[in-house]
Amino acid sequence: KAGVTQTPRYLIKTRGQQVTLSCSPISGHRSVSWYQQTPGQGLQFLFEYFSETQRNKGNFPGRFSGRQFSNSRSEMNVSTLELGDSALYLCASSAGQGATNEKLFFGSGTQLSVL
Amino acid sequence: GESVGLHLPTLSVQEGDNSIINCAYSNSASDYFIWYKQESGKGPQFIIDIRSNMDKRQGQRVTVLLNKTVKHLSLQIAATQPGDSAVYFCAENWAGGADGLTFGKGTHLIIQP
Numbered sequence: 072k073a074g075v076t077q078t079p080r081y082l083i084k085t086r087g088q089q090v091t092l093s094c095s096p097i098s099g100h101r102s103v104s105w106y107q108q109t110p111g112q113g114l115q116f117l118f119e120y121f122s123e124t125q126r127n128k129g130n131f132p133g134r135f136s137g138r139q140f141s142n143s144r145s146e147m148n149v150s151t152l153e154l155g156d157s158a159l160y161l162c163a164s165s166a167g168q169g170a171t172n173e174k175l176f177f178g179s180g181t182q183l184s185v186l
Numbered sequence: 187g188e189s190v191g192l193h194l195p196t197l198s199v200q201e202g203d204n205s206i207i208n209c210a211y212s213n214s215a216s217d218y219f220i221w222y223k224q225e226s227g228k229g230p231q232f233i234i235d236i237r238s239n240m241d242k243r244q245g246q247r248v249t250v251l252l253n254k255t256v257k258h259l260s261l262q263i264a265a266t267q268p269g270d271s272a273v274y275f276c277a278e279n280w281a282g283g284a285d286g287l288t289f290g291k292g293t294h295l296i297i298q299p
Binding site for chain 2 (some may be wrong): 115116128177180
């Protein structure tokens with residue numbers, strides 16, 4: 072069974088632009104979560120989707136948004152990019168009804184650089 | 187939510203020795219704990235998990251110990267191999283949480299030949 076797939080692998084953007092990242096979960100997984108990883112802050116929770124609905128959201132500004140499609144694939148969008156948005160964005164899927172108390176399976180991430 | 191921390195940012199061990207990576211958590215309501223391994227250029231890889239109704243759980247060459255009294259979690263890796271070199275993260279969650287897994291800062295395990 073294929074793992075979590077994230078595209079693109081690398082992105083370079085400039086300040087003020089917007090970006091969309093894509094995630095395909097493991098087949099059969101209906102819950103998708105997004106995390107931001109930086110050297111300074113580590114792994115931080117962005118949001119979690121289940122059945123096309125955002126169930127939980129982390130402490131990030133409204134510039135960060137996401138959605139989930141009927142096939143469980145998910146996208147996240149960051150608008151008006153700032154230098155501090157440079158990070159590895161990780162998508163994870165789980166088999167159950169949400170990320171609470173379930174093991175998450177992560178993709179390799181999208182490395183975003185904002186210049 | 188409260189953060190999960192690790193005692194050491196770097197741990198160096200000899201190949202073949204046993205490794206112990208420690209983690210302290212502060213949320214007494216946490217009832218699920220998980221260890222991940224992250225190699226360079228890759229996403230975190232699940233190693234082992236444990237729920238709060240258990241004190242110990244074993245996998246292949248790995249053991250997780252949970253001490254709820256002092257809010258301490260540890261990962262033991264037996265007979266450390268070069269392929270074990272990575273950053274190890276502990277993470278915690280609780281049934282009523284709404285902010286996903288809370289990760290520690292990570293311990294970089296270095297294997298010396």
